[in-house]
Amino acid sequence: MSSKESDNLLNFVTSLAGDHFLKIEENLGDGFVRLKISEAERRQAKHDIRSVEDIVVELLRNSRDSGASKTFVSSHKEDQLRKIVVIDDGCGIPTNLHEKIFEPRVTSKLDTVVLDRYGVHGRGMALFSVKSAADKAWVVSSFPGKGSVFKIEANTAILGERKDQSTFPTIRWRQGEPQILRGPHNIVRILVEFNIDHPQMEIYLGSPAEILSTMLTLNKSHPNGNFSDVLEQTDLKLWRCIGCVSQAKILPEMAKKYFELEISERNAHRIMNREIKPLPRIFAEFGENLEHWLNGKEKEVSRSSGKENLSKFIQDEDLEILSQNIVKNFDEVGKKYFLKLQGKPKIQRGRNRIKIDLDLEREEEI
Ligand SMILES: Nc1ncnc2c1ncn2[C@@H]1O[C@H](COP(=O)(O)OP(=O)(O)O)[C@@H](O)[C@H]1O
Ligand SMILES: [Mg+2]
Structure with a gap:
């Protein structure tokens, strides 16, 4: 919605029903608004972030809402600090709003409150809660139409997480649909659960080096030029722009600047020499059954997305x-x-x- 359209909507609603009906406190432009407190409360959901896994859910819900088809999640721990980077190819965020979206009640989802298994989404509180619970949370880079990169750092001595982050959940089949049977509620499980609900999303989870290796391998385009020119002058998604890097020696710098993915020079060489294997999408870990089911679902989605x-x-x-x-x-x-x-x-x-x-x-x- 343009800011003019949302102003019109604001005036229209006010004229109809008076101020008490008004749910917008401030129009921030580009379809972003700050909700009134009463409206934010009405959309109250269990938004308190109690664990690192809760943060991952909120970031994924945002990627989903942004229309992302690919989401890369890098997760690793340095001492007690959990570092998470989420890269998506969704609608992106205008530069002037990169900080504002972490303020309470700022949302672009005025008319699209979404209800999913985690509750109500769309009251502009999640990123605020994430930032309050984590040590640091910020937009690394994001451009309209090109996708977004978020980074979170959380001290696990303060904000807990499941101790076991390596066990995959066990899946069973019920009436042709996958169901999670057991497994710790760790980051992998959160992602698998999310992917079952949203099979059209392609989700990858790994270390910074594995995510970089995956992005480079998936990239069919190898545009010429430096990163910022490619970003400005092509319509490639942000994550695909990494395809312009062909030398190991500049990979760490570009990876840090645009994606906050920290890798050593040695790992940069290993990535370029294809010694660090690209990741399969998270579902592939569960074998053919799940992939088969997923392919069926993707066909359903693409059939329906062809329609108006x-x-x-x-x-x-x-x-x-x-x-x-x-x-x-x-x-x-x-x-x-x-x-x-x-x-x-x-x-x-x-x-x-x-x-x-x-x-x-x-x-x-x-
Ligand atoms: N990955 C993303 N891609 C595009 N926009 C995003 C993304 N994450 C957050 N945003 C923007 O930031 C706003 C605030 O996010 P959040 O605090 O989670 O509140 P909500 O999702 O309820 O609107 C969203 O409405 C959206 O416009
Ligand atoms: Mg959200």
Whole structure:
């Protein structure tokens, strides 16, 4: 949504329903807003970050919401410090908002609150919580249309994590669908769980050197020029720009500058000499069954993504009107059953579908 459009929406909603209905405190432009406290609270979810694994979930949810198809997660520990880098090829973030998004209630998801297995998402609190819980959290680089790189450093003596970070979860099959049977709730498990829910995402997990080796190997393009020229002058995603590096001696510097992936010179040589194996996507670890299932799911997704997304045609203001009419009409029906609506209807756009959820509560007896 352009800032003009969101201003229009703001005015429209205000004119309709007065200030109490207004959920935006500040319009930050480029589709970003700061929500009012009441609205942020209404979207309250279990957002408190209690472990390193919780951080990984929030970063992945953000990559998913940004439309990423590939996400690279680098994770390693130096003494007690857990260092995590998440690289995605999603919609990216305008430069002037790289710091603002860590402030509470700043979101670009005003009209697309998402409900997933972890609760409600889209109230602009996750990155704020992540930054509060970790030692450091920042956007390393991100450009609109090119993807994002986030880095997190967390002291595991303060913010806990599962001790066992190497065991993979055990999967069983139930009615043709994979289910996680057991395994510690470590980072791998979080990623596998997430990938089962979002099979269209390609997720990689490894050390900084393994992630770099994977990005270089997956890269079919080897553009000429230095990194920043390639970034500016081509429409390659951020992670693909690494393809322009052909010499081991400049790899550590570029990897650090654009991805915060720290590698030694020795590892740079090993990567270039293909001595550090690229990673398989995380699902591949589970053998053919899972890959087969995944291929089927990907076909489903690509079949449906060829079609139009009709729900996008409906303007935000018309969705608001629809929602208000539903509230009005519900009253009549609800009375019969001594039921009323709890809060506003939740509206979600899907492909060729609009989903409206109504939460019910009992009408207090008088
Ligand atoms: N990986 C990402 N790619 C693009 N934008 C992102 C990414 N992560 C965060 N953002 C932006 O930062 C905003 C704030 O993120 P967050 O604090 O998680 O709140 P929420 O996801 O509820 O909006 C998001 O609304 C989004 O615009
Ligand atoms: Mg989020």
